Amino acid sequence: MPDAVVVGSGPNGLSAAVTLARAGLAVELHEAAPTVGGGMRTMELMRQGYVHDMCSAVHPMALASPFFTAFGLRNRTEMLVPDISFATPLDDGRSALAYRSLERTAVELGRDGLAYQSLMAPLVERLSGILDLTQNQLLRIPREPIAAAVFAARVLEQGTRMWGLRFREDLAPALISGLAGHAITRQPALTSAAAGLMLGALGHAEGWPIPVGGSGAIAAALTEDFQAHGGIVHTNHRVDSLAELPASRATLLDIAPAGLTRLAGGALPPRYAKAMAAFRYGSASCKVDYILSGPVPWADPRLAGAGTLHVGGTRAELAASENDVAAGRHPKRPYVLVSQPSTFDSTRAPSGHHVLWTYCHAPAGSTVDMSEAITAQLERFAPGFRDLVVDHHVTTGQQLADYNENYVGGDFSSGIMDLRGLIRRPVISRVPWKTPLPGVYLCSSSTPPGPGVTGMPGFLAAREVLGSIFGKGTPYLGHRGT
Numbered sequence: 001m002p003d004a005v006v007v008g009s010g011p012n013g014l015s016a017a018v019t020l021a022r023a024g025l026a027v028e029l030h031e032a033a034p035t036v037g038g039g040m041r042t043m044e045l046m047r048q049g050y051v052h053d054m055c056s057a058v059h060p061m062a063l064a065s066p067f068f069t070a071f072g073l074r075n076r077t078e079m080l081v082p083d084i085s086f087a088t089p090l091d092d093g094r095s096a097l098a099y100r101s102l103e104r105t106a107v108e109l110g111r112d113g114l115a116y117q118s119l120m121a122p123l124v125e126r127l128s129g130i131l132d133l134t135q136n137q138l139l140r141i142p143r144e145p146i147a148a149a150v151f152a153a154r155v156l157e158q159g160t161r162m163w164g165l166r167f168r169e170d171l172a173p174a175l176i177s178g179l180a181g182h183a184i185t186r187q188p189a190l191t192s193a194a195a196g197l198m199l200g201a202l203g204h205a206e207g208w209p210i211p212v213g214g215s216g217a218i219a220a221a222l223t224e225d226f227q228a229h230g231g232i233v234h235t236n237h238r239v240d241s242l243a244e245l246p247a248s249r250a251t252l253l254d255i256a257p258a259g260l261t262r263l264a265g266g267a268l269p270p271r272y273a274k275a276m277a278a279f280r281y282g283s284a285s286c287k288v289d290y291i292l293s294g295p296v297p298w299a300d301p302r303l304a305g306a307g308t309l310h311v312g313g314t315r316a317e318l319a320a321s322e323n324d325v326a327a328g329r330h331p332k333r334p335y336v337l338v339s340q341p342s343t344f345d346s347t348r349a350p351s352g353h354h355v356l357w358t359y360c361h362a363p364a365g366s367t368v369d370m371s372e373a374i375t376a377q378l379e380r381f382a383p384g385f386r387d388l389v390v391d392h393h394v395t396t397g398q399q400l401a402d403y404n405e406n407y408v409g410g411d412f413s414s415g416i417m418d419l420r421g422l423i424r425r426p427v428i429s430r431v432p433w434k435t436p437l438p439g440v441y442l443c444s445s446s447t448p449p450g451p452g453v454t455g456m457p458g459f460l461a462a463r464e465v466l467g468s469i470f471g472k473g474t475p476y477l478g479h480r481g482t
Contacts, residue, residue, distance in 0.1 A: 008254025010038025042214025085203030159193030178310025284397025284410025
């Protein structure tokens with residue numbers, strides 16, 4: 001009989017399983033798909049030799065997440081860190097580039113360079129305190145109050161109509177709105193500003209890493225460690241009821257609240273079941289993967305050195321696109337996240353060819369193919385792009401939901417990213433991972449601290465289980481003496 005069972009092998013299911021196994025427990029992991037990874041899977045989607053990341057591709061938190069830092073991920077997986085962390089192209093061949101060097105970024109932003117530097121520098125300097133604030137349960141006293149206050153002041157500025165007061169031109173505002181778009185919510189908004197500023201600070205501190213071989217390399221490192229410490233992995237095993245699982249003292253579920261309701265089969269107390277039914281999910285995404293016969297021909301050649309691009313134009317255009325989606329409309333000129341990992345990692349495509357990873361946002365449950373709108377945006381800033389497209393693969397919002405049950409309606413954040421959605425995730429509680437069912441815990445992105453490949457929801461849930469059920473402390477997670 002295992003001590004603990006984990007259902008779901010995304011970054012949080014794997015981090016929970018690793019933490020429990022490292023504590024000396026007998027742990028079994030159950031995954032419905034043929035392979036582990038969830039949002040970190042990498043596979044050949046269209047043609048042999050062309051490797052695509054199914055969901056996440058670039059990992060701002062891979063070198064900064066408290067869990068991955070303790071795990072020593074940088075010593076287990078080769079990471080490539082582009083000199084330009086992120087960028088936003090504008091018309092007429094102009095671009096806003098965010099180098100890892102904040103000083104160089106400021107120089108190239110022109111008149112707003114010093115304003116941008118004064119916005120970001122205190123965040124970079126106090127990044128550890130900001131990560132402690134954002135990568136734990138929100139409803140707690142910050143360990144570094146000054147860092148929290150500095151962060152809050154900047155979030156209040158960039159998350160309200162004050163967001164343009166310090167800027168005079170359009171490059172720096174576009175750069176920040178591109179970051180804020182990762183939250184998949186309205187702009188300006190406090191939550192999108194918070195997510196964007198944290199990601200921006202990471203870009204100027206650690207950079208935004210790209211795993212060699214794809215995001216699946218992170219899943220492989222976690223799985224290898226789990227199995228090395230006695231963990232057992234069951235793939236191709238869809239769990240339809242908690243009653244199907246082997247008896248254990250603890251069950252951790254890397255699933256959305258809707259999945260918990262399904263697995264519980266009526267066993268949840270009415271009040272908690274009502275809270276699960278009322279849990280709110282966010283907008284969807286439409287993902288388009290391309291095979292190209294050459295690199296993207298950006299009008300600004302410097303963009304080829306950026307690991308991530310936020311494509312859509314000015315701050316006003318980016319915000320209009322995101323606000324359209326929040327209102328339930330498909331934008332004609334969408335905000336598009338773009339990465340060409342084959343520029344940095346030669347294992348992704350045959351010599352001379354490239355893969356391109358893109359997605360835009362769409363209303364929840366969308367079945368609309370947004371590939372033409374995405375292609376048009378790329379052609380806008382990279383004339384001749386269409387001529388390089390060898391093949392493409394579309395995953396609509398509804399198809400994302402079919403791919404992963406946690407992505408309800410195509411929401412890969414597993415919960416809307418507004419202020420209420422961050423606090424009530426999935427309920428307001430001192431221990432939000434714990435359910436009313438004895439020994440059953442949620443550990444997905446629907447729990448604190450929320451979405452992203454951080455491993456933190458799984459780690460925090462596992463840490464709670466170790467203390468409250470097994471009377472154990474947090475185990476050492478490092479790699480080979482690190």
